[in-house]
Amino acid sequence: MSSEQKVLFIESKQGRFVVSSTPKPTSPPPGELIVKVQAAALNPADWKIQVFGVFYEKYPAIVGYDVAGDVEEVGEGVVGFRKGDRVFFQGHFVNEYAGFQQYTRARAEFVAHIPKQLSYSQAASFPLGLATAAIGLYANQPSGIGLNPLFDSSVNYSGQAALVIGGGTSVGQYAIQLLRYAKFGPIITYASGHHSEYLKSLGATECIDRKQVSLSQLPEVVKKLTSAAPIKVIYDVTSYDIDSQLISYGILADDGRMVLAGESKLKDKIDGDGSKKTVVRVFGSPYIPENQEFGKAMYKSLNKLIEDGDLVAKA
Ligand SMILES: NC(=O)c1ccc[n+]([C@@H]2O[C@H](COP(=O)([O-])OP(=O)(O)OC[C@H]3O[C@@H](n4cnc5c(N)ncnc54)[C@H](OP(=O)(O)O)[C@@H]3O)[C@@H](O)[C@H]2O)c1
Numbered sequence: 391m392s393s394e395q396k397v398l399f400i401e402s403k404q405g406r407f408v409v410s411s412t413p414k415p416t417s418p419p420p421g422e423l424i425v426k427v428q429a430a431a432l433n434p435a436d437w438k439i440q441v442f443g444v445f446y447e448k449y450p451a452i453v454g455y456d457v458a459g460d461v462e463e464v465g466e467g468v469v470g471f472r473k474g475d476r477v478f479f480q481g482h483f484v485n486e487y488a489g490f491q492q493y494t495r496a497r498a499e500f501v502a503h504i505p506k507q508l509s510y511s512q513a514a515s516f517p518l519g520l521a522t523a524a525i526g527l528y529a530n531q532p533s534g535i536g537l538n539p540l541f542d543s544s545v546n547y548s549g550q551a552a553l554v555i556g557g558g559t560s561v562g563q564y565a566i567q568l569l570r571y572a573k574f575g576p577i578i579t580y581a582s583g584h585h586s587e588y589l590k591s592l593g594a595t596e597c598i599d600r601k602q603v604s605l606s607q608l609p610e611v612v613k614k615l616t617s618a619a620p621i622k623v624i625y626d627v628t629s630y631d632i633d634s635q636l637i638s639y640g641i642l643a644d645d646g647r648m649v650l651a652g653e654s655k656l657k658d659k660i661d662g663d664g665s666k667k668t669v670v671r672v673f674g675s676p677y678i679p680e681n682q683e684f685g686k687a688m689y690k691s692l693n694k695l696i697e698d699g700d701l702v703a704k705a
Contacts, residue, residue: 523562
């Protein structure tokens with residue numbers, strides 16, 4: 391078998407994508423796997439890294455963070471995985487662990503078996519979007535707002551209202567499902583109307599059409615829906631500027647908790663405003679030190695959550 395493999399490189403900082411070849415990884419270190427990649431999903435992170443030149447110091451760089459494939463080699467000490475197992479996992483911002491190559495390394499503690507009902511492509515739609523939703527909502531601070539750090543099925547927030555802004559995104563779809571798993575209700579989402587039926591199948595109880603209602607009108611519309619139940623939790627996927635983030639923050643109950651997928655612009659505006667609101671900016675990777683314990687718990691839970699239908703792949 392050839393010791394070379396095909397790879398998709400970003401050839402230099404903010405440079406072009408090029409197909410090239412590189413040595414195939416072998417002999418994984420303890421605790422790791424080598425996986426033959428069968429599917430690697432596209433993610434906004436791929437183009438953002440290319441265009442903005444972030445996260446990588448060394449080039450050529452390999453991206454691709456949503457990966458599914460077959461275990462090729464198993465490192466010492468790895469329990470629960472054998473050659474040939476179908477697995478999925480999140481890639482990392484380091485060439486050896488990224489998805490756009492034929493073989494890649496993966497830390498076994500952040501790998502899950504693919505449930506029987508899923509294809510490789512469906513499995514590859516989970517990792518980064520799900521991690522961003524789950525870390526933000528479920529992991530303890532500072533990573534997230536701490537709703538359910540161990541994926542405990544008995545956690546019950548019924549009667550508490552939650553809002554997902556940008557419910558049509560991949561992150562938003564997983565956020566809705568995780569809020570349903572934690573039994574929030576009502577679960578309101580702000581997304582294009584053509585997503586409404588699907589988002590309701592994932593657990594949204596109310597869908598506000600972003601093509602009909604502007605962001606500045608959203609507080610009023612949400613208030614009408616929840617006059618008796620202030621919004622305790624917001625996951626804001628799509629607000630990146632201060633004006634939009636202030637609108638979300640204004641909708642949140644005084645003791646509410648909010649997750650932002652974009653960089654928070656709120657700090658200077660809300661420090662010292664006297665409220666007990668919590669705002670967390672998520673970093674959707676299990677690899678960074680503060681997310682690792684949560685990442686292990688998440689990957690242990692994933693196979694069952696999908697088999698039980700609590701989480702479905704992005705449409
Ligand atoms: N902090 C982190 O670690 C992290 C990790 C992952 C992603 N992100 C960020 O989260 C965002 C979503 O990522 P993703 O992978 O979930 O995206 P995605 O699946 O590619 O989302 C695409 C959808 O976004 C919807 N959309 C676009 N602008 C919107 C807006 N202003 N309001 C509501 N919906 C809007 C569009 O829906 P319609 O046009 O159909 O309405 C489109 O279907 C990206 O900006 C990404 O960079 C952050």
